[in-house]
Amino acid sequence: MKTITIGRGDGCNIYIDDESMSRRHAIIKIPTFGEMEIVDMSKNGTSVNGIRLRPNVPFPVSRKDVVTFADVAQLDWAKVPDPLKYYKLGVLIVGGLIVLLLAIWLAKSLFSGSKEEPVKPAIEQVEKSVPPSEQQVETTKEEPAEEAADDKAEPQTPAATEGKETTSDTYDPVKEFNKAVQAGKERRVAEERARQQKAKEQQKQKEQKQKEQKQKEQQKEQQKQEDSKQPSDGNSSKKEYKPEMI
Numbered sequence: 001m002k003t004i005t006i007g008r009g010d011g012c013n014i015y016i017d018d019e020s021m022s023r024r025h026a027i028i029k030i031p032t033f034g035e036m037e038i039v040d041m042s043k044n045g046t047s048v049n050g051i052r053l054r055p056n057v058p059f060p061v062s063r064k065d066v067v068t069f070a071d072v073a074q075l076d077w078a079k080v081p082d083p084l085k086y087y088k089l090g091v092l093i094v095g096g097l098i099v100l101l102l103a104i105w106l107a108k109s110l111f112s113g114s115k116e117e118p119v120k121p122a123i124e125q126v127e128k129s130v131p132p133s134e135q136q137v138e139t140t141k142e143e144p145a146e147e148a149a150d151d152k153a154e155p156q157t158p159a160a161t162e163g164k165e166t167t168s169d170t171y172d173p174v175k176e177f178n179k180a181v182q183a184g185k186e187r188r189v190a191e192e193r194a195r196q197q198k199a200k201e202q203q204k205q206k207e208q209k210q211k212e213q214k215q216k217e218q219q220k221e222q223q224k225q226e227d228s229k230q231p232s233d234g235n236s237s238k239k240e241y242k243p244e245m246i
Contacts, residue, residue, distance in 0.1 A: 004028040004070065007042075014079050020070035028061070032083050035060050044070035044177050055205055 006014045009023035016025070029037045037058040040046035046053045049069045053059050061067065063082075067075035229242035 001032070002030045004030065006075070012073075016069065016073045017073050018070070020072045024194065027070050028080060029058070030081065030083060035062070037061065038067065042070065049070070121139065 005012045005024055005027050006016065007023050007025040008016055008018060008021040022038060022044070025038050025040075025042040026046045027041065031041070038046065038048065038053070038061045039058050040053040040057070045055075048059060048065050049059055050066075063077045063080075069075070096134050183229065
């Protein structure tokens with residue numbers, strides 16, 4: 001925290017030459033992070049936005065407030081150092097660099113998109129590279145081969161076509177969704193049963209511990225009763241009268 005002194009004394013950080021000012025009229029406390037405070041230490045008083053401050057009592061203040069001393073001088077905030085000045089400047093510089101980089105990237109993407117030419121199909125390129133005479137020869141050669149392939153192809157029976165249709169229609173999204181929902185329900189039911197079983201086991205363990213605790217307490221009470229009876233039996237044996245032989 002930094003402290004700024006204001007007054008007409010020689011050692012003040014902000015010097016105001018006026019007879020109404022005290023040598024150490026007021027101080028401003030400037031934390032690194034937080035709100036500034038001003039403390040009046042004068043006889044003629046200090047005001048913030050027209051409100052008279054109580055002496056030696058900190059009062060929150062900002063750089064937008066109007067601070068007057070003894071109603072004769074006003075505080076110049078330019079003379080009060082700002083600890084966050086360089087921090088704010090760094091934030092502005094970093095933000096500007098980010099905006100600039102984004103603008104460059106967008107410009108590059110727009111220019112690259114406009115310069116790209118549509119890719120032509122490979123078939124058209126091959127046709128252009130081959131002379132027309134050779135294309136005619138290739139078509140004449142390919143036609144018999146296609147006819148032979150058609151002759152070799154066996155006609156499909158109606159049964160085969162029906163089987164293909166049925167296999168293609170076996171997938172039903174509604175049924176798959178219902179199966180997924182049912183599986184989720186079964187999983188939740190299993191989890192709920194496991195949780196109930198675990199709770200029952202914990203309850204049984206708790207009851208077993210309580211029974212053991214009661215048994216231990218009973219054993220302790222029995223032991224205390226036996227211990228309390230033993231001294232009385234010893235005293236009676238001592239006091240027992242034994243007649244002497246005559």
